[in-house]
Amino acid sequence: MNDFKDAAKAVITKNRFIAANVILICLLTSTVGLAFQQVIAVFSDDWHGAYYPFMAFVIALLSLLSRRANRHLPPFSGERIIRIIFEWVLILLSLKILVYLLNDPSRFLTDVWLWDDNFFKYFFPPDYIVAVVGALLFSLIASWLGEPIDQLEEDKELMDQEKLGFTVNDRTKARKQLIALIFGLGSLQLFITTLLISDIPSLPIKDFSETRLITALVLYFVLGFLLIALNQYNLQKARWYLSDYLVSPAIGQRWLIFCILLVVLISLLAIFLPTNYILGIFPAIKYLFNLLVYVYNFLVSLIFLPFLALIKLFGNSPSETPQLPESTQESPTPPQPLAPDLMPTSMPILDVIKSLLFWSVFILLIFFALRYYFRQRGELLGFLKKVTIAKWLTQFWQWVKRGFRKVTDFTTRTVKNGISALNERFSRKKPGLTLTDVVRSLSPRAGVIMSYRKFREWLGINKIPVREAQTPAEVARQIISTYEIPAVMVDPICELFCEARYTKHKISRTHYQQINNFIEQLKLILIEGDQAK
Amino acid sequence: MLDYIPFIIILMLVAAFVNSDSVMTIFYMIIGIIILGLWWNRHAVKRIKVTRKLDDHAFLRQPSELTLEIKNTSLLPVIWLEIHESLPLNVRNTAIQNYVISLPPKGKQKLTYPLFPQKRGFYKIGPTSIASGDLMGIAHSAEIYFEPDDLTVYPHIVPLENLGLPSRSPFGSIRHKDPIFEDPSRIYGKRDYQVGDSLKRIDWKSSAAVGKLQVKKFEPSITMETLLILDLDIASFDIQKLYDHSELAITCAASVAYWCNARKMPVGLITNGLDPLNNNALPNQLVAQRGEGHVMLILEVLARVIAGKTTPLSAILSGAMARSSWGTTLLIITPQYSPSLLDQMLQAKSQGLNVVLMLIGFSPIISQVRSECHHYGFTFYNIQQLIDIEMAQGTKK
Numbered sequence: 036m037n038d039f040k041d042a043a044k045a046v047i048t049k050n051r052f053i054a055a056n057v058i059l060i061c062l063l064t065s066t067v068g069l070a071f072q073q074v075i076a077v078f079s080d081d082w083h084g085a086y087y088p089f090m091a092f093v094i095a096l097l098s099l100l101s102r103r104a105n106r107h108l109p110p111f112s113g114e115r116i117i118r119i120i121f122e123w124v125l126i127l128l129s130l131k132i133l134v135y136l137l138n139d140p141s142r143f144l145t146d147v148w149l150w151d152d153n154f155f156k157y158f159f160p161p162d163y164i165v166a167v168v169g170a171l172l173f174s175l176i177a178s179w180l181g182e183p184i185d186q187l188e189e190d191k192e193l194m195d196q197e198k199l200g201f202t203v204n205d206r207t208k209a210r211k212q213l214i215a216l217i218f219g220l221g222s223l224q225l226f227i228t229t230l231l232i233s234d235i236p237s238l239p240i241k242d243f244s245e246t247r248l249i250t251a252l253v254l255y256f257v258l259g260f261l262l263i264a265l266n267q268y269n270l271q272k273a274r275w276y277l278s279d280y281l282v283s284p285a286i287g288q289r290w291l292i293f294c295i296l297l298v299v300l301i302s303l304l305a306i307f308l309p310t311n312y313i314l315g316i317f318p319a320i321k322y323l324f325n326l327l328v329y330v331y332n333f334l335v336s337l338i339f340l341p342f343l344a345l346i347k348l349f350g351n352s353p354s355e356t357p358q359l360p361e362s363t364q365e366s367p368t369p370p371q372p373l374a375p376d377l378m379p380t381s382m383p384i385l386d387v388i389k390s391l392l393f394w395s396v397f398i399l400l401i402f403f404a405l406r407y408y409f410r411q412r413g414e415l416l417g418f419l420k421k422v423t424i425a426k427w428l429t430q431f432w433q434w435v436k437r438g439f440r441k442v443t444d445f446t447t448r449t450v451k452n453g454i455s456a457l458n459e460r461f462s463r464k465k466p467g468l469t470l471t472d473v474v475r476s477l478s479p480r481a482g483v484i485m486s487y488r489k490f491r492e493w494l495g496i497n498k499i500p501v502r503e504a505q506t507p508a509e510v511a512r513q514i515i516s517t518y519e520i521p522a523v524m525v526d527p528i529c530e531l532f533c534e535a536r537y538t539k540h541k542i543s544r545t546h547y548q549q550i551n552n553f554i555e556q557l558k559l560i561l562i563e564g565d566q567a568k
Numbered sequence: 569m570l571d572y573i574p575f576i577i578i579l580m581l582v583a584a585f586v587n588s589d590s591v592m593t594i595f596y597m598i599i600g601i602i603i604l605g606l607w608w609n610r611h612a613v614k615r616i617k618v619t620r621k622l623d624d625h626a627f628l629r630q631p632s633e634l635t636l637e638i639k640n641t642s643l644l645p646v647i648w649l650e651i652h653e654s655l656p657l658n659v660r661n662t663a664i665q666n667y668v669i670s671l672p673p674k675g676k677q678k679l680t681y682p683l684f685p686q687k688r689g690f691y692k693i694g695p696t697s698i699a700s701g702d703l704m705g706i707a708h709s710a711e712i713y714f715e716p717d718d719l720t721v722y723p724h725i726v727p728l729e730n731l732g733l734p735s736r737s738p739f740g741s742i743r744h745k746d747p748i749f750e751d752p753s754r755i756y757g758k759r760d761y762q763v764g765d766s767l768k769r770i771d772w773k774s775s776a777a778v779g780k781l782q783v784k785k786f787e788p789s790i791t792m793e794t795l796l797i798l799d800l801d802i803a804s805f806d807i808q809k810l811y812d813h814s815e816l817a818i819t820c821a822a823s824v825a826y827w828c829n830a831r832k833m834p835v836g837l838i839t840n841g842l843d844p845l846n847n848n849a850l851p852n853q854l855v856a857q858r859g860e861g862h863v864m865l866i867l868e869v870l871a872r873v874i875a876g877k878t879t880p881l882s883a884i885l886s887g888a889m890a891r892s893s894w895g896t897t898l899l900i901i902t903p904q905y906s907p908s909l910l911d912q913m914l915q916a917k918s919q920g921l922n923v924v925l926m927l928i929g930f931s932p933i934i935s936q937v938r939s940e941c942h943h944y945g946f947t948f949y950n951i952q953q954l955i956d957i958e959m960a961q962g963t964k965k
Contacts, residue, residue, distance in 0.1 A: 039667070225590075225591060229590075249590035253590065253597075260601055267703060267705035270705065275668050278666065281665055281666070281668070282668040283669045283670050285670050286648050286670045289645065290648070290703060298601070301596075305600055400599045404602070
């Protein structure tokens with residue numbers, strides 16, 4: 036119990052989350068910086084922008100720290116504006132120095148003399164302007180991401196005010212805003228990446244690294260997911276605080292660890308899944324179909340092979356068989372397996388399998404996503420159900436499913452029977468007696484008693500709780516009163532059992548059959564009664 | 569996150585048709601995270617087992633603890649688990665504390681809740697609800713309920729003096745230590761032979777086993793049984809004081825039962841109160857017996873019963889009279905006195921029963937009832953308010 040009240044641990048976890056959020060935003064901005072650098076490299080071949088990811092990291096960090104420092108100031112207060120201006124002057128100057136240091140430090144002395152002639156032309160050369168635009172962009176991205184993060188951050192003072200009703204903080208909206216930002220930026224990056232790596236002839240591609248672009252994209256999404264997960268914790272934490280839950284401090288740490296594990300695991304899985312295809316979707320379907328036909332033909336030919344051999348044997352004994360005309364001598368030939376000849380001979384089988392796997396995974400994932408989406412949107416599903424085509428499609432789908440199930444059941448049953456037959460054939464053990472065999476081998480009296488006992492067990496499990504102490508007559512009354520069925524349906528069972536169990540009357544096989552018939556009829560009625568209820 | 573699924577699908581369809589590795593990787597990542605999140609969400613809670621440990625019977629104002637043992641039977645960790653236990657207001661004196669815990673694979677945690685029963689009754693402890701979800705907040709958290717357990721809180725028991733009853737023989741006459749009439753069929757023990765004991769009383773088998781003469785002890789043939797008739801028919805009560813008076817009546821019945829047991833007197837209970845354990849039907853009639861177990865049974869019934877629309881007192885009284893043996897004390901605890909009740913009491917007296925009337929609450933005709941009871945030779949008590957008992961306890965202390 037003390038574990039819940041470990042305030043020091045809770046503070047440490049809170050600080051860790053703040054630090055993790057800041058680092059993640061900086062890294063996210065870095066990946067944008069990497070992509071930005073690659074995009075610029077497309078248009079300029081002598082451009083040196085290797086420092087952009089690092090610059091993006093620093094600018095994002097500065098932006099976030101400045102945001103935290105100015106948080107208590109009003110949005111448009113003089114002090115805040117002055118701070119921002121000073122900060123940016125400092126950033127731009129540092130950037131200028133950095134550009135000089137990285138490109139050609141000796142150019143600085145030449146440029147200083149030229150500033151007198153035309154300051155804007157020589158102070159703002161194109162590479163510096165790009166760096167400034169980049170810096171502004173990175174700062175903006177960090178600021179955008181920082182806003183919902185600030186709102187989601189665990190602030191006990193604010194939450195206490197919320198508890199008292201003095202203020203409202205819509206954290207869910209902030210989280211949605213964060214997701215929208217991450218996905219929006221990610222989509223843009225994805226679009227640009229796709230555009231650059233696809234072979235579009237009109238693009239003035241100079242020099243860029245495809246691997247770096249893809250790495251930046253993948254890293255961006257990995258970091259984005261981590262950020263979303265960490266802020267889900269912040270959201271939950273606020274909800275728990277507002278609802279007066281005692282929260283175990285271990286949660287924060289585990290959340291952090293498992294977020295990283297989860298995202299890394301998914302990323303690894305995503306990397307190893309097939310991501311390209313040689314066969315398109317329709318050729319792949321056609322290929323698959325041909326493969327199925329091939330397998331079918333092969334199986335049929337296996338079945339017909341013995342018959343073919345027999346017919347050939349008959350055909351080889353000229354004394355017994357009458358000579359048939361030439362035209363009628365053709366023996367039935369089994370269908371020949373057709374090889375799937377769709378793919379070019381040069382296409383390796385591994386690539387074909389990869390393509391098939393790719394399309395299967397792709398279609399399955401889309402199907403799953405759509406299904407889940409429609410399930411979540413009940414009203415949309417309701418509307419679609421009213422549309423006639425959708426109804427037909429549903430019926431068709433049900434029909435396909437039924438058919439598939441039948442085929443599966445049949446195949447399973449056949450295979451099971453085959454396996455059991457083979458087992459029996461090759462096993463040295465004698466097959467054990469089933470309960471039915473045991474009952475059949477009993478005397479009619481014992482059979483009647485056993486049938487009734489089985490029926491009681493069935494009742495106890497499925498229908499009515501039957502106690503051991505209840506007499507057959509009591510059980511019968513209980514069935515009659517519960518299901519409101521005529522006594523003639525139940526009493527014969529009770530009477531037959533009592534006769535077999537407690538009298539010395541002769542019990543024949545007919546009695547045994549009678550009790551079984553009555554029991555079966557009663558079971559059907561009880562099951563129908565339950566369904567009607 | 570599900571809001572973005574159509575967007576993701578459109579994007580990825582386009583990407584798939586341009587056959588791009590990177591885009592497909594991102595697509596797999598997004599879908600993978602969604603699928604894993606949903607799967608985790610659904611399966612994490614399913615493998616949680618909650619065991620509730622508590623004493624299912626408690627005495628009034630006796631503090632105890634409820635322990636919840638939450639166990640994760642899965643190999644997957646449960647990162648967060650919200651636990652909400654529902655406790656009735658009458659069995660706790662603090663606000664319910666809800667917890668959020670984290671469970672490692674195959675891990676377990678114990679949570680304790682203090683219980684402090686403040687009112688007798690039959691309570692449901694629970695249900696316990698647990699909720700958990702995924703790390704990304706992809707779907708709404710999954711919630712599972714665990715069935716509640718029962719808790720019976722015994723009624724308040726006070727000394728008879730505090731009810732205003734004489735402590736030595738409240739019901740008129742009391743059983744004599746050496747009864748004249750003994751029932752030889754009801755042996756209740758053995759003792760050493762003393763000079764003067766009848767030879768018929770010697771138990772030869774026991775004597776042979778022990779090595780000295782043993783004589784049998786018999787129960788008296790006329791036992792001084794007490795049968796409590798508790799009236800909880802809502803029609804008998806002043807509706808404004810239903811709660812107070814019904815509780816007072818139950819406290820009186822419980823106190824008398826306890827008193828009888830302390831004096832080894834057989835005691836039974838017949839009530840028309842409703843038993844929530846038995847779907848608000850009448851509880852079983854408890855015939856007069858002695859012993860701790862039997863009294864606990866009476867107290868248990870008294871803990872559960874509530875006043876309601878039920879069989880009238882006259883009906884249960886007739887039944888009680890029919891099965892009471894001669895000499896039994898019938899203690900009628902009711903808030904209402906009526907001429908028909910007097911008729912039944914007279915009838916009981918004529919059957920040889922000792923009738924005691926305990927009228928609960930204030931009645932304008934108390935003096936009349938008192939004089940009538942005195943006139944017909946019934947013992948009569950009027951118990952006014954529950955607060956009297958508390959005050960009496962305070963004075964005593």
